[in-house]
Amino acid sequence: MEFLKYQKVFADNLHGTDFNAFPANLYEPVDYIMKLGGKRLRPTALLMSTDTFNGDLDYAKDAAMALEVFHNFTLVHDDIMDEAPLRRGKDTVHKRYDLNTGILSGDVMLIQSYGLLFKYSDHKYFAEIIKSFNDAAKLVCHGQQLDVDFEERLDVTETEYLKMIEWKTAVLFAAGLKIGALLADASPEQAKAMYTYGINVGLAFQVQDDILDSFGDPEKFGKKVGGDIVQGKKTLLVLKTLENLSKDLAADFLALINDRSLDESTKIELVKSKFIEYGALEYAEEVKNSYRAKATAALNDMLEGFPKINMFNDLSEYLLGREA
Amino acid sequence: MEFLKYQKVFADNLHGTDFNAFPANLYEPVDYIMKLGGKRLRPTALLMSTDTFNGDLDYAKDAAMALEVFHNFTLVHDDIMDEAPLRRGKDTVHKRYDLNTGILSGDVMLIQSYGLLFKYSDHKYFAEIIKSFNDAAKLVCHGQQLDVDFEERLDVTETEYLKMIEWKTAVLFAAGLKIGALLADASPEQAKAMYTYGINVGLAFQVQDDILDSFGDPEKFGKKVGGDIVQGKKTLLVLKTLENLSKDLAADFLALINDRSLDESTKIELVKSKFIEYGALEYAEEVKNSYRAKATAALNDMLEGFPKINMFNDLSEYLLGREA
Numbered sequence: 001m002e003f004l005k006y007q008k009v010f011a012d013n014l015h016g017t018d019f020n021a022f023p024a025n026l027y028e029p030v031d032y033i034m035k036l037g038g039k040r041l042r043p044t045a046l047l048m049s050t051d052t053f054n055g056d057l058d059y060a061k062d063a064a065m066a067l068e069v070f071h072n073f074t075l076v077h078d079d080i081m082d083e084a085p086l087r088r089g090k091d092t093v094h095k096r097y098d099l100n101t102g103i104l105s106g107d108v109m110l111i112q113s114y115g116l117l118f119k120y121s122d123h124k125y126f127a128e129i130i131k132s133f134n135d136a137a138k139l140v141c142h143g144q145q146l147d148v149d150f151e152e153r154l155d156v157t158e159t160e161y162l163k164m165i166e167w168k169t170a171v172l173f174a175a176g177l178k179i180g181a182l183l184a185d186a187s188p189e190q191a192k193a194m195y196t197y198g199i200n201v202g203l204a205f206q207v208q209d210d211i212l213d214s215f216g217d218p219e220k221f222g223k224k225v226g227g228d229i230v231q232g233k234k235t236l237l238v239l240k241t242l243e244n245l246s247k248d249l250a251a252d253f254l255a256l257i258n259d260r261s262l263d264e265s266t267k268i269e270l271v272k273s274k275f276i277e278y279g280a281l282e283y284a285e286e287v288k289n290s291y292r293a294k295a296t297a298a299l300n301d302m303l304e305g306f307p308k309i310n311m312f313n314d315l316s317e318y319l320l321g322r323e324a
Numbered sequence: 325m326e327f328l329k330y331q332k333v334f335a336d337n338l339h340g341t342d343f344n345a346f347p348a349n350l351y352e353p354v355d356y357i358m359k360l361g362g363k364r365l366r367p368t369a370l371l372m373s374t375d376t377f378n379g380d381l382d383y384a385k386d387a388a389m390a391l392e393v394f395h396n397f398t399l400v401h402d403d404i405m406d407e408a409p410l411r412r413g414k415d416t417v418h419k420r421y422d423l424n425t426g427i428l429s430g431d432v433m434l435i436q437s438y439g440l441l442f443k444y445s446d447h448k449y450f451a452e453i454i455k456s457f458n459d460a461a462k463l464v465c466h467g468q469q470l471d472v473d474f475e476e477r478l479d480v481t482e483t484e485y486l487k488m489i490e491w492k493t494a495v496l497f498a499a500g501l502k503i504g505a506l507l508a509d510a511s512p513e514q515a516k517a518m519y520t521y522g523i524n525v526g527l528a529f530q531v532q533d534d535i536l537d538s539f540g541d542p543e544k545f546g547k548k549v550g551g552d553i554v555q556g557k558k559t560l561l562v563l564k565t566l567e568n569l570s571k572d573l574a575a576d577f578l579a580l581i582n583d584r585s586l587d588e589s590t591k592i593e594l595v596k597s598k599f600i601e602y603g604a605l606e607y608a609e610e611v612k613n614s615y616r617a618k619a620t621a622a623l624n625d626m627l628e629g630f631p632k633i634n635m636f637n638d639l640s641e642y643l644l645g646r647e648a
Contacts, residue, residue, distance in 0.1 A: 022466075023466055023469040023470055023473060025469055025472070025473055026465065026466065026469040077427055077428070077431060080423075080424075080427060081423075081424040081427060081428065099404075099405075100404075100405040100472065103401055103404060103405060103427060104401070104405065104465060104468060104469060104472075106431075107401060107430075107431075107434065107465055108462065108465040108466075110431065110434055110435070111434070111458060111461045111462050111465060112462070114438060114454075114458050115458050115462065118451065118454070118455050118458065121450075121451035121454075121455070122451075126445075126451065127442065127445035127446075127450065130438075130442070130445075130454070131442050131445070134435060134438050134439050134442065137435045138432065138435050138436070138439065141350065141428060141431055141432040141435060142346075142347055142350065142432075144428060145347040145349055145350040145428060146347055148349070148424065148428075149347060149349055
């Protein structure tokens with residue numbers, strides 16, 4: 001699996017980086033969160049993309065780091081907003097330090113992520129690179145806002161939901177693939193194709209995550225199976241079930257989703273049976289496969305001339321090959 | 325006063341700008357804070373700088389806006405950290421909306437401030453402009469962190485204090501002057517001189533603010549006179565008084581500064597008499613005047629060829645001409 005090779009290149013660079021700097025109370029938390037672990041998906045994909053177009057991995061390292069620093073900034077601030085005590089099994093930044101540290105260290109990480117891109121200021125695509133990064137950063141905030149908004153709303157549509165997950169999780173991954181290609185002097189069309197691949201894989205991955213959260217194998221799924229159902233999250237499965245129910249039954253189903261008094265495992269089983277009965281599981285699988293097919297199509301045109309592009313098909317399988 | 329003319333150019337542009345965008349819950353607070361008022365010092369100075377070097381005011385408007393959006397981002401997040409209910413006599417963002425909105429709308433403002441600079445991606449100094457902005461943004465965070473750190477520390481030195489106010493308030497103003505000059509194709513030396521002017525005016529302004537907070541005319545000073553003393557803030561006046569006291573008396577003075585049980589006006593008068601007795605007021609005036617002289621010196625070399633530079637001497641007088 002090529003992904004793991006590039007992941008190691010990135011992880012070695014990260015663990016050789018000391019984020020501690022002056023003022024210590026600002027940067028010690030940065031070093032803490034950056035070294036907490038994670039799949040390093042975005043920076044690794046950036047490195048794979050640059051290598052595919054015969055770019056220099058070493059040259060691309062700072063851009064990969066920019067993505068990971070930005071991603072971790074979002075985790076720090078999102079964890080405050082979600083009042084999450086744990087991240088990857090360890091204390092979140094605002095829990096380990098305090099609220100103000102979480103805010104300010106997050107801010108400086110966001111600023112730092114831009115700074116890491118200035119190494120490329122002489123690159124012919126510098127303006128395009130920094131603009132792609134900025135666009136993705138903005139959309140990540142939009143996605144987070146929609147996610148917050150949707151908690152209160154009862155009329156979220158499937159289109160809105162898919163836009164939310166696209167912004168919240170797919171665009172940064174896609175921007176990394178695009179930036180990796182641009183750094184290697186790939187053509188704008190190739191960079192765009194990598195972006196399209198990234199958006200579709202990101203969407204497929206998130207839909208798969210929705211499916212696995214309810215139907216995954218507890219042994220293999222990292223999080224607690226049924227968590228979304230217990231929390232009453234309006235995932236694609238919920239939205240599709242609601243759409244396929246008559247108005248009266250939809251109201252009953254919404255009440256079930258929002259019921260916090262029901263025994264957890266009873267609620268999970270009841271909701272799952274509705275997902276199946278009303279075709280939502282089947283539909284979500286279709287949506288996932290459709291995105292995956294679009295991702296593959298985006299790659300196919302580039303195969304000739306860039307044989308390494310094939311490793312992205314392996315990456316798709318690695319990310320999307322988990323069956324419920 | 326030329327400042328007011330450029331301030332109007334900026335304010336007209338700002339009030340003609342609708343910051344509301346989708347998602348509304350994210351951007352409505354941006355529009356709210358951006359239109360709450362303020363001196364618009366940083367963007368106005370940027371416009372003055374660009375006009376001095378015969379640049380296009382209209383062209384520079386987005387850069388001016390970038391500075392103001394960034395500055396307001398810091399206000400939104402700082403108000404959360406300070407638990408401040410009011411800003412310019414109105415509700416702060418986290419008070420009017422909620423904590424999460426304050427965090428996320430602040431984040432998107434920071435991202436937006438970079439985005440406003442991409443209009444200049446074809447400018448020959450684009451890399452220098454965005455790097456100057458980024459450096460200033462980073463130092464503003466460092467200054468805020470030191471300000472937080474100093475609250476807990478008893479051994480803050482004068483040098484540390486001056487570095488904190490330089491970072492927290494002077495660097496963004498100075499970066500604006502530099503960027504304004506660069507946008508007008510001023511030479512790197514001229515841009516650097518404008519930056520030096522900005523740092524020194526910013527420092528002089530902050531030291532003056534420390535003086536006026538204790539010794540200002542209540543009719544003219546915007547904030548409550550004596551506020552720093554009541555809060556026990558370790559301003560330059562406090563640090564210098566401590567330095568000039570013997571060890572035993574310094575401990576007494578620190579106890580007085582931190583005494584929260586004492587009647588407010590008694591505490592204010594007691595502390596002010598120490599500031600005078602131990603030469604801290606006189607010293608602070610000297611420090612202010614020394615920075616002001618450095619600011620003037622930075623301008624003098626540029627007078628020939630750029631007669632409009634003279635308006636910065638008027639700006640210095642406008643900002644620094646308030647006597648205790």
